[in-house]
Amino acid sequence: MSSTPIVFVTTNSTKLHQVNRILSSTSSLVIKSVNLNLPEIQGTTREVARDKCSRAAEAIGGPCIIEDTALCCDALGGLPGPYIKDFFQGLGNDGLNTLLKGFQTTTAHALCTFAYSGGPDCEPVLFEGRTEGKIVHARGMNVFSWNSIFEVEGTGKTFAEMEVEEKMPFSHRYRALVKLRRYLESMDV
Ligand SMILES: O=c1[nH]c(=O)c2ncn([C@@H]3O[C@H](COP(=O)(O)OP(=O)(O)OP(=O)(O)O)[C@@H](O)[C@H]3O)c2[nH]1
Numbered sequence: 001m002s003s004t005p006i007v008f009v010t011t012n013s014t015k016l017h018q019v020n021r022i023l024s025s026t027s028s029l030v031i032k033s034v035n036l037n038l039p040e041i042q043g044t045t046r047e048v049a050r051d052k053c054s055r056a057a058e059a060i061g062g063p064c065i066i067e068d069t070a071l072c073c074d075a076l077g078g079l080p081g082p083y084i085k086d087f088f089q090g091l092g093n094d095g096l097n098t099l100l101k102g103f104q105t106t107t108a109h110a111l112c113t114f115a116y117s118g119g120p121d122c123e124p125v126l127f128e129g130r131t132e133g134k135i136v137h138a139r140g141m142n143v144f145s146w147n148s149i150f151e152v153e154g155t156g157k158t159f160a161e162m163e164v165e166e167k168m169p170f171s172h173r174y175r176a177l178v179k180l181r182r183y184l185e186s187m188d189v
């Protein structure tokens with residue numbers, strides 16, 4: 001493995017913790033992190049992640065990883081999707097529930113997209129992890145933004161009601177990280 005660090009660019013400490021846990025502790029990859037608030041364009045989750053990664057690679061001047069999280073409601077044609085951060089900030093969990101009032105379904109999926117770039121001018125490679133569920137009224141103690149209103153399909157529990165270890169196999173981020181880890185190890189980067 002190369003000793004050139006891959007820089008994970010994020011402002012979010014929960015993401016950082018999970019990346020360190022899944023990537024650093026299980027391989028010889030060298031991951032460094034930088035707290036940088038990157039602009040996010042409008043578009044599909046893939047377009048947003050690709051653009052965010054290219055901006056990160058420019059800013060870092062070398063190999064980097066970014067992540068973007070989306071919450072996609074079926075009744076709203078996939079929205080808020082990659083705009084969940086602003087929706088959550090503007091409406092909160094009660095408002096997100098209110099938004100779905102009058103629709104026949106509150107089914108949704110959480111979608112995590114990691115993007116890796118080898119550096120400026122390299123095309124980002126994407127890794128997605130998806131978890132099905134539905135939007136419910138807030139339940140649980142382990143609250144991190146909207147995780148108390150996302151009930152994971154087949155479990156009867158919101159993410160906020162799960163212990164860390166219990167949540168892992170259902171986590172959209174964990175599912176994407178496993179793919180990213182496999183790729184980085186296979187590429188010997
Ligand atoms: O309950 C949650 N469970 C999660 O697993 C999760 N992952 C992200 N988020 C929140 O959803 C929005 C995504 O925005 P986002 O992907 O642009 O992230 P961010 O701005 O926090 O960090 P970054 O873009 O600097 O990496 C932000 O409000 C995050 O706080 C989560 N909430």
Ligand SMILES: [Mg+2]
Pocket residue numbers: 040068069082083085
């Ligand atoms: Mg985002």
